[in-house]
Amino acid sequence: MDNSLPVFRVVAAGRGWDWIVQGFELFKRNPGIWVAITVIWILLNMAASITGAGALAAPLFAPVLLGGMLIGCARLVRDQELEINHLFAGFKQPFLPLLGVGLGLLVAQWAVALIAGMLALTFGAGTFLSGATLSGSASEAAIAASVLAGLGVGILVVILVALLLYGVVLMAFTFAPALAVLGNVAPIAAIQSSFKAAWANWRPLTIAGLIALPLCIIAAIPLMLGYLVLIPVLIGASYAAYRDIYPELPEQLAEDTP
Structure with a gap:
C-alpha cells in the first residue's frame, strides 16, 4: 500500500463531456448486467435506510460498493466480462483501504452536519435574543419581522456554509475509492490526492456535473427507471475521469496478483 x-x-474542460460519453460506452458493453447491478445496489441502499444503524453505516460501505463497480469498469476496458458479483468485489482484497476511505467519508459527513447544526443553533439563539431586546421598544409586528428576517439570513448562511463544506468533501472523495482499489494508494493519501486533483480539474468536473444534472431530471421522468441506465453511465464516467487524470498510475487489481 502506497502512502505517497x-x-x-x-485536463481540458471539454474532457467532462468525453467522460460521460465513455461512461455510456462502458454501459453499452453489457447493459443487462449493469442494470442488474444497479437494481441490487438500489435495493441495498433502500434496506440500509430502513434502520437507523443501516443509514449510519451507508457512507462507511459506499466506497466499498463503488470500488467493486469500478473494478467492473476496469474489467470491461480490458475486454473481460462484467459480472454481478463485481458489485461486491470491494469486500475482497483490498477491502481495508476502501473501508478506510468509507470511514473518512463518514467522519467528514458528520463533521459537516455538526458544523451546520452549531451554526443553526447560534443564529437561532442570536435571532431570538435580538427579538427579546426589542420587546420593550417595538411593536409585535416589528419584532416578528425582525425575527423572521434574522432567521431567513441565518438559514441562508447555514445552507451556503453546508454546501461549501460538502463541496470540499465531494472533492476529497471524488477519486479516493478508485485510488484505493485500483491504484493501491493508502486511504489518507487517496483522500488528499483526490482533493488536490479535483481542485485542479474543477473545470472538466463542473462540465460533467452540468451535463449530468439535466440527465438526472430526464432519468426521473419515467418512474425513475432512467436511473437504471444513468447510474452505471455515471460510474463509468467516474472511472474514465480517474484514468484520464491519473494516466501514469498503474492499475492493480487483486486478481492480477498471483
Whole structure:
C-alpha cells in the first residue's frame, strides 16, 4: 500500500463531456448486467435506510460498493466480462483501504452536519435574543419581522456554509475509492490526492456535473427507471475521469496478483 501522493494531470474542460460519453460506452458493453447491478445496489441502499444503524453505516460501505463497480469498469476496458458479483468485489482484497476511505467519508459527513447544526443553533439563539431586546421598544409586528428576517439570513448562511463544506468533501472523495482499489494508494493519501486533483480539474468536473444534472431530471421522468441506465453511465464516467487524470498510475487489481 502506497502512502505517497500519486501524480495527476490537469485536463481540458471539454474532457467532462468525453467522460460521460465513455461512461455510456462502458454501459453499452453489457447493459443487462449493469442494470442488474444497479437494481441490487438500489435495493441495498433502500434496506440500509430502513434502520437507523443501516443509514449510519451507508457512507462507511459506499466506497466499498463503488470500488467493486469500478473494478467492473476496469474489467470491461480490458475486454473481460462484467459480472454481478463485481458489485461486491470491494469486500475482497483490498477491502481495508476502501473501508478506510468509507470511514473518512463518514467522519467528514458528520463533521459537516455538526458544523451546520452549531451554526443553526447560534443564529437561532442570536435571532431570538435580538427579538427579546426589542420587546420593550417595538411593536409585535416589528419584532416578528425582525425575527423572521434574522432567521431567513441565518438559514441562508447555514445552507451556503453546508454546501461549501460538502463541496470540499465531494472533492476529497471524488477519486479516493478508485485510488484505493485500483491504484493501491493508502486511504489518507487517496483522500488528499483526490482533493488536490479535483481542485485542479474543477473545470472538466463542473462540465460533467452540468451535463449530468439535466440527465438526472430526464432519468426521473419515467418512474425513475432512467436511473437504471444513468447510474452505471455515471460510474463509468467516474472511472474514465480517474484514468484520464491519473494516466501514469498503474492499475492493480487483486486478481492480477498471483
